Amino acid sequence: MAPAFEQVPEDTETQTETPHNTPHTVNNDGQVDYKSRVTVVGSGNWGSVAAKLIASNTLKLNSFHDEVRMWVFEETLQSGEKLTEVINRINENAKYLPGIKLGKNVIADPDLENADVHFVYGETGNYAVKDANMLVFVTPHQFMEGICKRLVGKVRQDAEAISLIKGMEVKMEGPCMISTLISEHLGINCSVLMGANIANEIAVEKFSEATVGYRDKREIAEQWVRLFSTPYFLVTPVQDVEGVELCGTLKNVVAIAAGFVDGLDMGNNTKAAIMRIGLREMIAFSKLLFSSVRDSTFFESCGVADVITTCLGGRNRKVAEAFAKNGGKRSFDELEAEMLQGQKLQGVSTAREVYEVLSHRGWLELFPLFATVHEICVGRLPPSAIVEHSEQKPKLSVF
């Protein structure tokens, strides 16, 4: 019997470089520079790991300049030193990814767009996003609107962006994905990268997968795949920006639900059921918002795998477990401050944003799990409601 469906041909392009498809610069001496420059906007835990992955590849690939510039929100450490100075001296992000060498070609830069910070590394008048053909955004999502506003008119108009940020902005006119926010403010194309990516595990080079979601240009997706892929980090492109981005965003709401189940000591069947119901609500919600979203995206790393890793080990799960163990008597803000050493939960705010969308559109009854997570987070329902409300028959046919 012959296979009933398509075999994928060997990908001969993976390490082939296509400089003519990428934006390029004319140098001061009049020569065309076909090499791309990469800047990472953000330097937290995941941003630092992303810089490490990228920096290992720019050294190897001829189509990229070696240097990877990383914009760092400047902080003064307890030692009195600036965070950027420490990163550039010891080649580690001592605060958010201690013990991991980023690569000597990662240059920390406190000046995002040459506003009010005097730049000390490199030529005067330079700043982090200047000359970058490829911009990697990886900050907490609540800072992105402000960052976008600061960057208007400061980035190359032929630059390509990619967002690693989870979350969305909910406005009067409806939800706005971060990739859309970037595209609309800066007038540039924006892809996304999401996946089962607990940063500290990738930092120590344990095998992971990720998904690049792109809009239409396959060659741009392949450029991002080359920039991020390593033998231990396998990246697959899919033509579904919204699907990939919504996976990364909504999985944190499912992780909160899974954490409640853990805190209630309900066992693995119940946890698996809640994760599955959550995944179905992710699919239904994504398809209702964007009819272009593909079912197959949810079988990629950004879908089912990220739901699994986030519900097994992530910080949303952990704090939600503590919340349920305390019977909802201690708030998420209090537990977050106590348990996360300054890192922020995305799931609680995403649950609120999703709830606003559901409420505004009259969809609350169609998404009992998403709605219930928010109601529990704000104290209107007890943690045990997560199971009781999920026992209802689904009201939406997803497929």
Next chain:
Amino acid sequence: MAPAFEQVPEDTETQTETPHNTPHTVNNDGQVDYKSRVTVVGSGNWGSVAAKLIASNTLKLNSFHDEVRMWVFEETLQSGEKLTEVINRINENAKYLPGIKLGKNVIADPDLENADVHFVYGETGNYAVKDANMLVFVTPHQFMEGICKRLVGKVRQDAEAISLIKGMEVKMEGPCMISTLISEHLGINCSVLMGANIANEIAVEKFSEATVGYRDKREIAEQWVRLFSTPYFLVTPVQDVEGVELCGTLKNVVAIAAGFVDGLDMGNNTKAAIMRIGLREMIAFSKLLFSSVRDSTFFESCGVADVITTCLGGRNRKVAEAFAKNGGKRSFDELEAEMLQGQKLQGVSTAREVYEVLSHRGWLELFPLFATVHEICVGRLPPSAIVEHSEQKPKLSVF
């Protein structure tokens, strides 16, 4: 914005009984008996829980006789008593599900088909499958062919069967699913029930879901749904026997892979990646064998949820973890005997059966994870190969 796809209408049928669609019997006094009789063939851990679920429903539903007969492979306990006698006296399966009341209407019966065992409960000449309209098969899969042979000519020809059994028989002419084995030997229709169902958790009434796979008759599927559903056990029917059954079978191979990852201490990203790759190979393998298999089946409880619960807590995962921790130096047989108190692993034998199919059809390269699990189990590759071999690019497009 209106929902872009179908809302499911409220199911008004769930508790409606449709006796005229079910097989019926003419009594000795000439009256038609519209009530169905249920027999459970098998009485291990899962079989006992299934009997408990069913027995709680036959008491409530008018279309069923109260009594649920459960065929027990007779054993003599350490006390000297027969297992069936103990079950019928204390209403618990003291060996395989101690501490859980099955319901007084569960009657243990050592006589499957009136062959050579003298029957002691009920009228002379009776036996477990006699008069049953609904037969529930739940035994270890390696016993099923023998049981089917014993039952030829002994079951009602209008009976409906359902299989809760994981595994397949691989023969010269190709793989044979257990539901097909039952249908072909007994000449009756056979549905399946699979899902994220660790038996001991359902026994203590923690919330779970399950999936009934049926061939064509929706009203039969609804009959099975009514028979198994409880407030804490939510059953959904899908018209895809092969898809549902292959999920239940193949997930044990994925659980072996996940156990190797745990034993190697690779972390959650890697485990999630291996589970995802395993799920994709499940889909690809099922669709290659049966073109009727639906993608959506893998989002049901039998698919992604069962993969999750089995990879988190099941016995295949547990023994595979020990195997990897020992660097493959102690065999699965040895570890199984030591760790499982007489329960049997399905994953290792299913991996061998799948490997035979792949090898016979020239598909080994298309399924690196499935192939590697078997090669590790038999000692041809070290446990670490599970990650190295999964890092390859997928060679099959699943969708």
